[in-house]
Amino acid sequence: MQPSNRLHVPARTIMTPGPVEVDPRVLQAMSSSILGQFDPTFTSLMNETMNQLRQVLQTDNHWAFPVDGTSRAGIEAMLCSVIEEGDVVLIPSFGRFGGLLTEIAERCGAKVHLMHCEWGGVFDPKDVIAEMKKIQPKVVAMVHGDTSTGRMQPLEEIGRGCREQDILLIVDAVATVAGTKVLTDEWNIDGLITGTQKCLSVPAGMAPLTYNDRIENILLERKSIEKGLVSQDQLASNTRKIRSNYLDLSQLQDYWSPARLNHHTEATTMLYGLYEGLRLILEEGLENRFERHRLNERALIAGIEAMGLTLFGDNAYKLPTVTCVNIPEGVNGDSVRSMLLEEFGIEIASSFGPLHGKIWRIGTMGYSCQQRNVLLTLASLEAVILRHKVKLNVGEGVQAALDVYQSKERIESV
Structure with missing residues (x-):
């Protein structure tokens, strides 16, 4: 009897509402x-x-x-x-x-x-x-x-x-x-x-x-x-x-x-x-941690909207750790998610019930909530959506997110 194959876990960038990277x-x-x-x-x-x-x-x-x-x-x-x-x-x-x-x-x-x-x-x-x-x-x-x-x-x-x-x-x-x-x-x-x-x-x-x-x-x-x-x-x-x-x-x-x-x-x-x-x-500090989540949320939203996509739900009560994006008309949302995972190693989520197939959910939580992940997700999502024949504002998503991060850096350096 041949021994079982050794466990192999592929590298992933997890941008779901949970679980997240550890x-x-x-x-x-x-x-x-x-x-x-x-x-x-x-x-x-x-x-x-x-x-x-x-x-x-x-x-x-x-x-x-x-x-x-x-x-x-x-x-x-x-x-x-x-x-x-x-x-x-x-x-x-x-x-x-x-x-x-x-x-x-x-x-x-x-x-x-x-x-x-x-x-x-x-x-x-x-x-x-x-x-x-x-x-x-x-x-x-x-x-x-x-x-x-x-x-x-x-x-x-x-x-x-x-x-x-x-x-x-x-x-x-x-x-x-x-x-x-x-x-x-x-x-x-x-x-x-x-x-x-x-x-x-x-x-x-x-x-x-x-x-x-x-x-x-x-x-x-x-x-x-x-x-x-x-x-x-x-x-x-x-x-x-x-x-x-x-x-x-x-x-x-x-x-x-x-x-x-x-x-x-x-x-x-x-x-x-x-x-x-x-x-x-506690080492990071609760207020610093909350601000990190707010910063990456702002950058993600700026990139999504600059790309030409729209957000779902009442923005006044948005959950800062999850961003819901309306799937463009005529696009198979699961196909986009599959390609994002298979070609770029990035996972985002669909939703449930009346929202299944209508929105994507992108989590910015805990260790996953970092600048590198947000920029990679925006760039990769743009590439995949373009492959699905959707017209976008090419290149503008990542630039808008970078503007948020660099604006933060300029404020902190003053």
């Missing part, structure tokens, strides 16, 4: 020796990672730790640990990932009340607050930045309204944390989930999250029911139990506490990667 220093950290999950060096690393997460998530919450699994695992852990059978949950959905929140909440037994807006826009916070007053939900679950439409929902006013009405606000910030401002405490967010594979620039496989004492109180109450520390009447109804073992936040927080509950075997090398990714974010 900083080589993260990959180096992930190649470190394996430690036992209760080794004092490893538990110290767990504590340091929690501290770094608090800084990146801009929170004073005690609980800030990763769930092993992709972003969806973190979202499911948060929702299934908080939502009980029959709870009313309001989900204002402005893209595909509002649908994901809906599906998970329904599987938890929630009575979901949906709000919709046209893809490409977001909600007026006043409309969400008015709906909250009308239906009085236990939870409002929202996406901060939906990569399917490239829009970002303002949350500050909604968070204030939730707190005034004693409603929990749970936020999917997978596409925004470490790429743009996310103020967990200032915006009155009770539970927040993100993912490693986007602006954190760590491989997919962990879902960092944080929650405050309002959510912890729910976890402790449900945990007491599981342990039988309640009356027989309460025990007769098992709807208060957290139905997942692996994604039970009350057990996970015991694992991340000094008690070190033997809940699961931690993903050792992933934690190394997360630790190093967070360290690099």
Whole structure:
């Protein structure tokens, strides 16, 4: 029997809304020796990672730790640990990932009340607050930045309204944390989930999250029911139990506490990667990192528009880490993406549902968010679109992007 072929992974420039390129220093950290999950060096690393997460998530919450699994695992852990059978949950959905929140909440037994807006826009916070007053939900679950439409929902006013009405606000910030401002405490967010594979620039496989004492109180109450520390009447109804073992936040927080509950075997090398990714974010500085994302976004937009292409969606609420481009009429968008990948080694994304085949999505996230990648993507995209017989302003895209970068350099040199 012949041995299998050696693994070969081609070089790629990844400009999708996730996953993104990983900083080589993260990959180096992930190649470190394996430690036992209760080794004092490893538990110290767990504590340091929690501290770094608090800084990146801009929170004073005690609980800030990763769930092993992709972003969806973190979202499911948060929702299934908080939502009980029959709870009313309001989900204002402005893209595909509002649908994901809906599906998970329904599987938890929630009575979901949906709000919709046209893809490409977001909600007026006043409309969400008015709906909250009308239906009085236990939870409002929202996406901060939906990569399917490239829009970002303002949350500050909604968070204030939730707190005034004693409603929990749970936020999917997978596409925004470490790429743009996310103020967990200032915006009155009770539970927040993100993912490693986007602006954190760590491989997919962990879902960092944080929650405050309002959510912890729910976890402790449900945990007491599981342990039988309640009356027989309460025990007769098992709807208060957290139905997942692996994604039970009350057990996970015991694992991340000094008690070190033997809940699961931690993903050792992933934690190394997360630790190093967070360290690099804090080394760069959050404000500097946000400005880097804004700069590369400006350059990309300038190049796209100078080329003669147009942007999709309401620009006032554009997600700074994802740029959505209208596919020119008569062009097969998937053919352009395939040629871009095969001939230039650059990956951009299509979209979902009503936007499939109508827009391209270009991510500028984390380590992928750099001048070299933006210029390469603009030049290559122009070449491929010209091959598809579309008339463009030849050569102007890259020049417009260079103008943005050199203008920045001139300002900094003054």
